[in-house]
Amino acid sequence: MVARRKRLLGPAYRLFYEEPVHLTRARGVWMYDAHGTPYLDAYNNVASVGHCHPAVVDALAQQAAILNTHTRYLHDTVLDYAQALLATYPPEFGHVMFTCTGSEANDLALRIAQAHTGGTGLIVTRFAYHGVTLSIAQASPSLGQYVTLGDSVRTVAAPDTYRQTPEAVGPALAQGVREAIADMRARGIRPAALLVDTIFSSDGVYADPAGFLREAVDAIHAAGGLFIADEVQAGLGRTGDAMWGFMRHDVKPDLATMGKPLGNGHPVAGVAARPEVLEAFGRTARYFNTFGGNPVSAAVGLAVLDVVKRESLMANAADVGHYMRGRLRALAARHDLIGDVRGAGLFVGVELVQDRAQRTPATEAAARVVNGLRQRHVLTGTAGMHANTLKIRPPLTFSCADTDVLISALDDVLTSL
Numbered sequence: 001m002v003a004r005r006k007r008l009l010g011p012a013y014r015l016f017y018e019e020p021v022h023l024t025r026a027r028g029v030w031m032y033d034a035h036g037t038p039y040l041d042a043y044n045n046v047a048s049v050g051h052c053h054p055a056v057v058d059a060l061a062q063q064a065a066i067l068n069t070h071t072r073y074l075h076d077t078v079l080d081y082a083q084a085l086l087a088t089y090p091p092e093f094g095h096v097m098f099t100c101t102g103s104e105a106n107d108l109a110l111r112i113a114q115a116h117t118g119g120t121g122l123i124v125t126r127f128a129y130h131g132v133t134l135s136i137a138q139a140s141p142s143l144g145q146y147v148t149l150g151d152s153v154r155t156v157a158a159p160d161t162y163r164q165t166p167e168a169v170g171p172a173l174a175q176g177v178r179e180a181i182a183d184m185r186a187r188g189i190r191p192a193a194l195l196v197d198t199i200f201s202s203d204g205v206y207a208d209p210a211g212f213l214r215e216a217v218d219a220i221h222a223a224g225g226l227f228i229a230d231e232v233q234a235g236l237g238r239t240g241d242a243m244w245g246f247m248r249h250d251v252k253p254d255l256a257t258m259g260k261p262l263g264n265g266h267p268v269a270g271v272a273a274r275p276e277v278l279e280a281f282g283r284t285a286r287y288f289n290t291f292g293g294n295p296v297s298a299a300v301g302l303a304v305l306d307v308v309k310r311e312s313l314m315a316n317a318a319d320v321g322h323y324m325r326g327r328l329r330a331l332a333a334r335h336d337l338i339g340d341v342r343g344a345g346l347f348v349g350v351e352l353v354q355d356r357a358q359r360t361p362a363t364e365a366a367a368r369v370v371n372g373l374r375q376r377h378v379l380t381g382t383a384g385m386h387a388n389t390l391k392i393r394p395p396l397t398f399s400c401a402d403t404d405v406l407i408s409a410l411d412d413v414l415t416s417l
Contacts (some may be wrong), residue, residue: 102259240345
C-alpha cells in the first residue's frame with residue numbers, strides 16, 4: 001500500500017509514524033485498523049465532536065438527500081448557520097463568509113485585510129502553520145525551509161512560556177511585532193495584519209498567562225494593521241474556558257478564521273468579520289466559493305454547534321483537560337524527560353527535554369515516544385521548531401477514562417526509554 005501510494009500520489013505526501021497505520025473506520029475517540037484493532041485518538045482535533053457522531057452524520061445524509069448547491073441561490077440553512085455561528089462571537093462581528101478549508105479562510109482573511117488597510121505586510125510567528133494556498137504557505141514557516149516566506153512576510157518569536165517568566169511573555173511578543181513593523185516600514189512595506197494561531201499550536205502549544213496577546217494586538221493596531229485570529233485549532237470550545245481562543249486573552253480581533261473542526265471533518269470553514277473591516281473588500285471584489293456554505297455543509301455546521309452545546313463539550317474540555325494536565329505533571333515527577341506540561345482545555349503540550357536545567361530539546365526522544373505510543377495503540381504527534389513537544393488535542397468528547405489509557409501508555413513508553 002505504501003508503494004502504491006507513492007506511485008499514485010507522488011513524492012510530496014507524508015505519512016505519520018515509522019510504521020504507518022492503515023485505518024478503516026472510527027467512532028467517538030476510537031479509530032480502527034484493517035484488522036479491527038482499536039487506536040485511541042489523542043491527536044485529531046478535526047473530528048471535534050468525535051468521529052462519526054450520529055447527529056452530524058444524520059444531518060449530512062438528510063440534507064444531501066434533499067439539495068446541495070452553492071450560495072448564489074437562496075437557501076435558509078446557510079443563513080441559519082451564519083446566525084448561529086455569529087452568536088458565539090462578540091457583538092462587533094456582523095458577517096461570516098464561508099470556505100471549505102482553513103487554508104482558504106486564512107487566504108481570504110489576508111485579502112480582506114489588505115483591501116481594508118492598503119498594506120501587504122503580514123506578521124506571523126517563527127514556526128507557524130496557517131495553510132497551503134500560495135500566499136498562506138508563504139506565511140507558514142513550519143512547512144519547511146524549501147517553502148520560502150513571502151517578500152512582505154515577517155516572523156516573530158513565539159511566546160515561550162517555558163523559558164520566559166509569565167510577566168515577560170506578552171511584552172516580548174509585542175516587542176517582536178514592533179520590530180517587524182519597523183523593518184517593514186524601512187523597506188517601504190505597509191503593515192496589513194498580525195496573524196496568529198491563538199494556541200500557538202505549531203510553535204509548541206503556548207496558552208498562559210491568559211491575556212499575553214493584548215499588547216501585541218495593540219502594537220499592530222497602532223501601526224494601522226489588523227489582528228487576524230486563526231481559530232482553526234484553538235476554537236470551538238477546545239480551550240475549555242472560551243468558545244474561541246482569542247477570548248482567553250481579552251482581545252477582539254478584526255477577523256477570525258475557522259476550519260474543518262466546524263464540520264467535524266466535513267469541509268466547512270470560514271471567516272468572521274467586523275462589518276467595517278469587510279466593507280472595502282466587498283465594495284471592490286466579488287466573492288464566490290462553489291462549495292463554501294453549501295446546504296449540506298451548513299446543515300453539518302449547525303449539527304456540530306448543537307452537539308457542542310447540548311453535550312456541554314466546552315465544560316468537558318475544561319474538566320478533562322484539567323485532569324489530564326494533573327496526571328501528566330504526576331508523570332513528570334517520575335520521568336525527567338518531561339520538562340513542561342502546558343495548555344488549556346483539551347489542547348495540551350508536553351515538552352520533552354534532555355536536561356531540565358538547560359531545557360535542551362529532546363527531539364529524538366520525542367519521536368521515539370510518539371512511535372512508542374503508536375505501537376501501544378495511542379495516536380498523537382509532535383509540535384514546535386524542534387519537534388520535541390507532544391501535541392495532545394483529542395476530540396472534545398475525550399473522557400477521564402480515555403485519559404487514563406493515554407497516561408498508562410505514555411508511562412510505559414517513558415519507562416522503556
